[in-house]
Amino acid sequence: MSLLSRFGRSMRGALPERVLVAVSGGVDSMVLLDLTRKWAEVTGSPCRIHAITVDHGLRPESAKEARKVHEIVRNMGLDHEIICVPEKIDPKQLEKSARAWRYKLMYNKMKLLHIDNLMVAHHFNDQLETFMIRLAANSTLFGLCGMRNVSAYPILDPFGSKRILRPMLDIRKKELYAYAYEHNLEWFEDSTNLQPITLRNRIRKYLQTGQIEENTVEQLLSSVRRAVDDVESDMRQLDNEISVKFNTRLLKMSVIIPSTVFERYPLLSLDRFIFEKLHCVSAISNYHHRYTTIDLKNATVRTNDWSLSESIWDGTVPEKFNVLKCLVRVVRSKNNIYLLITRATEKFRQPVERVVNVTASWSEWDLFDNRVWFRARGKPGSYTLKVEANGLPAFYHGGQFLCYPTIGGCGSLEVQTMTKPMRIMQT
Template sequence: MFINPLGLTNSATATVSSKFLTSLTKIFAANLRNFPPRIAVALSGGADSVALLNLLVKIKMKKLNDLKIDAITVNHNIRPESTDEVNQLSKLISHLPIEHHVLEIKQKIDPRQMERTARELRYQLMLGACEKLGDGNLFMGHHRDDQLETFLMRMQSNSTLFGLRSMTPVSNFPMVSPTLNLKVVRPLLDIDKSELLNYCKENELVWFEDSTNFMPELTKRNYYRYLLKDEKNKLPPMLHKAKLLDSLSKVEHFNSRIERQIAGMDKSLTARGFVEFDPKTISLKLTVPRDLFSRYSFLTLDRYLFLKTYQVSPNKNFFHDFTKIDSKYAGFFESSSDKKKSSLMQDIFTGHKPNRFTVLNCQFEVSRDDENFKINICRANENARQGYNVLPFEMQEGFTDWLYFDNRIFLRILNKKAANAGKYRLEVYKDSEHLDLLKQGFPNYMDFKRLLNNFNLPVLIKEGKEHDEIVCFPTIDEFSTNFDKDDFSYDIELKKELVEEDEYV
């Protein structure tokens, strides 16, 4: 890989470099003063990621000499030539002032689930690497053509106005971590694929083409990539690139406006003590003044409630289920034919919703007075038909790995006594399953039983040859008298709240 420190002599180089610096300045402020000291780069070896790494190395050489760059390459082992390409890539970039980390996917991927499975495995490996390296920002080479493909795919699947936003310059990593608030940074979204290819050619960069990316029958994204090329000029006008970019711009403007409204609303409500999150019960009390319904749209209020519910909800498909909160106002295409569509906050405001109901696997309780609506949100009861949430694990002396339970809580346990080693499991407390065990180890169980029943709290159980025993309820720090509390300690982390002030300028 060739590095031109100036990089402004040729047309594509000048254009791409200018757009890239503009994007970084929007994300990290003037003179890149908020740029992190260490970053990771997803380096597949394709033209997009090779160009991105080249641009970042130039920034390091010209402006950020102390910047540490970790290039992360994931070998999917899908194609026979992939290992050879990874080895060649390592040699090509060996002279650069970066660290290169190669991760291997060893599981066999079902061709019928190729795109989804490969993405999940790749993300798991990249998250683990970023946790180990301490990289809080993962740069990815998504460009404008990728954005249009995503937009078209989501439009075809009837995504909401929020889903149609597609990719943003900065977003949360799609997998949660107990130790790292990992951000995905995409500084190439305003740059076309053709511009990146020309940039690579002008700078004499070597990249590798993945032949599977050009097989329309292999993945849905490949099909839309082929479709957007429109080589036979058969696409209708609404699917032309200029029209799609215009629609995407309108969706982005809409989302930005809603985000600003939500941030202002949350700041005001929090300052007034109207937002109360309890980490012990993993529950939320939200007070909504009646005057908010005249100041904000039902869609804005629905979106706010949805985002605030995230920490409480155990829903595995949370981000795909906004229509359970609002199916009335969130659509991209207007439709007046479906009378079953609804807005949760509108139904609460008009009294069409009962005082107690379940949405997103959360129990909502609503009370009203002349000035406010009070909404209490906690985990709903588990549904036997859907299966109970059980996390079995082995515990030896020392720390366990971080355990992610109920899609809500991270738990890491320190066992200080070898005699306590054995098989354990985490479950959600239920009288029908655990009441007898509760009575055996907690003489004072009536002091906190209401919390267990009302909030469906996690319970740690040790498995025995003859019978099981409850060890503790970690979030409320209640320990069984059958165990020495001093033999254990634990760290607890919850999912990060979604409604927050942007840390990027």
């Protein structure tokens, strides 16, 4: 099967109406852009392709290469823009800082262009490297399964619509080079990729030289993916067996788990199900990552000595307990276990509050307390939005309580709110 056909299969045959393609100028991204353009032509897709190059300013030749990429892409008849990182990247956290800036700048461009899908050129060899990096960090099962063809954008947005598309995850690097040579594509080699300045670069060298056996890594990754696929299949079934109701006004959740569920499903699947449902209520900021506190306790490579669902089932947790900044109350009956979930009260800490400058026009959507998106308009002035003892956000003006915006009735303010989704999108 040709690379173009494999690309189309990964995209499930169709391109989005509009897509932003990240183009660094390397062989990976130049092949990605060419495949995207050709698949649109072959299928007659009306997809509007926008390309973007982020110049991190890490190499003296990066600006010149970015301009050349601009010429190449424009000659393809596609839109292209170069965006420069506005400050010097921290050399002590080179890869992390560069990635954060890259995704932030591309997110801003997606918002400006009203695009929901970012296409990136991650390929099979990148996947193996990611597996090794996470394995070295003792990552969880969900972290080890690696990148997905479709995943949520690493920056939260109010509608939860921003996605990252990786249509080349089953294509090896050598195949990308072969395609580029065959189709006379132009690209640039990043000299820093050969320097052992990051863990990824060092792992890449070990894989290329055979110091790490690639086939062994591939088999391990495949085993992890099968295990995670089984968990996610269980979770889809649990959606039909466990009742979950979330009150978006009071920010409270009730979960009814039939007792028989604990006997028929693996603990890992139940833990993961509860973990994702807590997402709506919790004020934890890093929920869009697949490996978090609760995973590290029960799904690491080396240990499996604690389970949230098992502790709930066997009664070793108290009737009230805190987890991931949520207060969970457990009520038992003969046939069911009921979980009542609210935001945990955090004592002896700085109160969670923010000054909101309101005008007559709608403000931008903003995430407050890592739980509620809001925007406001009304009588101009400075308002205070803070978390009350009951866990609800409340607006104040001049020291006077105005309203709970999730409930309504703000008088001089008009406020719209949205909560986070109950499922963290990964496919």
